[in-house]
Amino acid sequence: MERSGELFGQFQNLDQQREAASLGMWVFLVTEVMFFGGLFLAYAINRFTYPAVFAMASRQLDVHLGALNTCVLIVSSFTMAMAVRSSQTGKKKQLIVFLILTLLLGGVFLGIKYAEYAAKFHHHLVPGRAFRFPEANGDVGIVAHAQLYFSLYFGLTGLHALHMIVGAGLLIWLLTQALRGRFTPAYNTPVEICGLYWHFVDIIWIFLFPLLYLIDLHR
């Protein structure tokens, strides 16, 4: 495919290209909504069936770390939005600063997540043969249902973390391109669409936080 400037050969003009890229990313995000949706459904059914055990199990999580991570991601969404804005207004240095900030905040999130996972391993809360749940007082059913909760915890947050890692990779790529001065007000499509992806990952966490961490704080 030929490139004239930034225009790819199958498109007639830059506007069409940008529209297509944006629509493409939005459609992709809808597929992600349905992908996570299956897990959210599994969560909903299981929480509906075992509300007490879910509450019990969720108290094993550190709600302060969860809340901190939520704020970290929200701020990173802000810095990402500012990065897109910088690319729209042609401010290359600002763009780079905000991309780096977003990347750093993403790194903080993943670091905190790693710490949480390490604690879970240490406390035998990973589903599988090593799973132990002393709060059940020997009730095998409760142990099993708690294991369900933690399967969902690891499934949801693990999938989310994977998406964040991909997002971090995209940010690194954007940084390398920004450093080369590739983005101008006329052509900032990659920044925009990576921004959309990053915000989506934030939105998933906005729902995960109350569903996993805030089930039952009032006991």
Place this chain on the structure above:
Amino acid sequence: MSDHVIPRRVYAAILFALLFLTITTYWVATINLGPLNVVIALTIATCKATLVVLFFMHARYSPRRTRLVILAGLFWLLILLGLTLSDYLTRPFTGHL
């Protein structure tokens, strides 16, 4: 979409709104409201998501087609959750579970 440069103060306002809502949801979760807890938590989360979609993701300034895509995604997620739950939620009425 690239044509719409949103003022910095709007972004800052959204940021503070999101942080405020996060604190609120944490605080409400510490009060025992029974089944209302999860309703309020999800409502707040939906508000936060809406702010991110409308402003950070520029949906407010996007063509109609983008908004159609977003609504379709939401609608289909609700179908998945709602119609499946209709099975589980109506089982008690059948007299056996």
Place this chain on the structure above:
Amino acid sequence: MNASAPAPALPANSYLNAGYGIRSWLLTTDHKRIALLYLASVTFFFLIGGAFAGLIRIHLLTPKGLLVSAETYNKLFTMHGIIMIFFFLIPSIPAVLGNFLIPMMIGAKDLAFPKLNLLSWYVYIIGASFALFAIVSGGVDTGWTFYTPFSSLYSNTAVAPAAIGIFITGFSSILTGLNFIVTVHTMRAPGMTWFRLPLFVWSHYATSVIFVLGTPVIAITLLLVALERLFHFGFFNPALGGDPILFQHLFWFYSHPAVYIMILPAMGVVSEIVPTFARKPLFGYHFVAAASMAIAAIGFFVWAHHMFVAGQSPYAALVFSLLSFLVAIPSAVKVFNWVATLYKGSISYDTPMLYAFGFIGLFLIGGLTGLFLATLGVDVHVHDTYFVIAHFHYIMVGGAVMGYLGGMHYWWPKITGRMYPELVARLAAVILFVGFNLTFFPQFILGFLGMPRRYHSYPPEFQVYNVMSTAGASILAIGYLLPMIYLIWSLRYGKIAGRNPWPATGLEWQTDSPPPTENFEKTPVVTWEPYDFQNRPDLGLSGPEPYAPQGAAVAPSPPAQD
């Protein structure tokens, strides 16, 4: 035909000779070449799936089973289903004909994301490799439906590789659907408004909506099954508090719309063929376009009709039964409109039209029997019997495969520049039709009489129908082999087709056969309505009685092209 050209010749430069060597094919971003890559792949898997079918039918010649053990039989029907559904039917028309034609039909140079298109083929190949690995590791015995807890816990077969393979291939579908949606929204030529789009494009747009909304759900579901097998997660394991019905909800949420993925593109093919060979615009264009979208949408609301006897709440079952009746309505609208198109048309019986007729009749039977199954009381009797098998084979083989073959014959001249041999092709179509009915009609009777599906043996009183069915299958096999032979033959010896051999009215017929890489020398500007057979003097078409074609202004403007 066109003008007074002497013997037509193949164009000097086309997408076929735009580059030589394996790299120019394996690294192509030309949607037409990618379509051919898919053609080779899906044909390969069709043969494998067909081989499994052949073994099943031979085995069922005798009541105690002729060929294999019960365990092996379970693997045969499972692999037949998995291969045919995920690696042949779902990609077939969209990835081959859709990829090839959609940019041309809308007047574009390529799809919106050509590199994603190539990636989607590679993703398909990677997923398919996992499936092949599952086959050579001894196969899977859970049924293509992977019901838990058998698939997640108890089966000792290659469930994880198969599940992972389907998971990966799902992304190929998602990328294709995404590409089609964005392309149709943003890359139409000037003047190509939504209601001037060929119905083939509408069908594929609707199919792409299903790809995008449904496939991710089966992806996560199979991922969960694989995780449960590998890491003992327990969502679907009753001993750990999990729920097998949850698996079924998640599985069918995709797998029901998947059947519309398989049929909508074939309906799109029929909507192209019937007007051409009736020399008349399609009756009720807007209704058919709307019906495609309605099928895609309502198709998402009916999944639990596969679960009527699984243990779900009967109130939910009521709702799903009603919705399943509703989804039949847009399909019926299409059938009525195809038939109405024939009224006062000038009908010719070329091979594509024979396939279209076959489609209409067989889809009708398959669709009506679907209503039997949607009826709660009847379903209790025929669920998990050969009635269900006959129903879905009427739709998927009598419908989708006929549509696929009809489309391959209809567009073969465009793709290759050559005509297939008409007489042999018509013969093959008839053989297919006869073989198909002989194979599957007895299965309706078997199911109604109570023969269960997925059983390696059966009571002796069912043998005569099983023998009929196997006899039909051998005729069907001949019907499939013939096109493979003569289509390849035609590549060398077929008559040169020229731009528009039928002639037909779409944009794809306005360019060379085979087309140049960029599809059109200059971007077309569209000023005519679809299927406007009466008012296209450039095609040599003006009817005996002028009438207003669907959706056109009273005084149609001449096309702006050469």
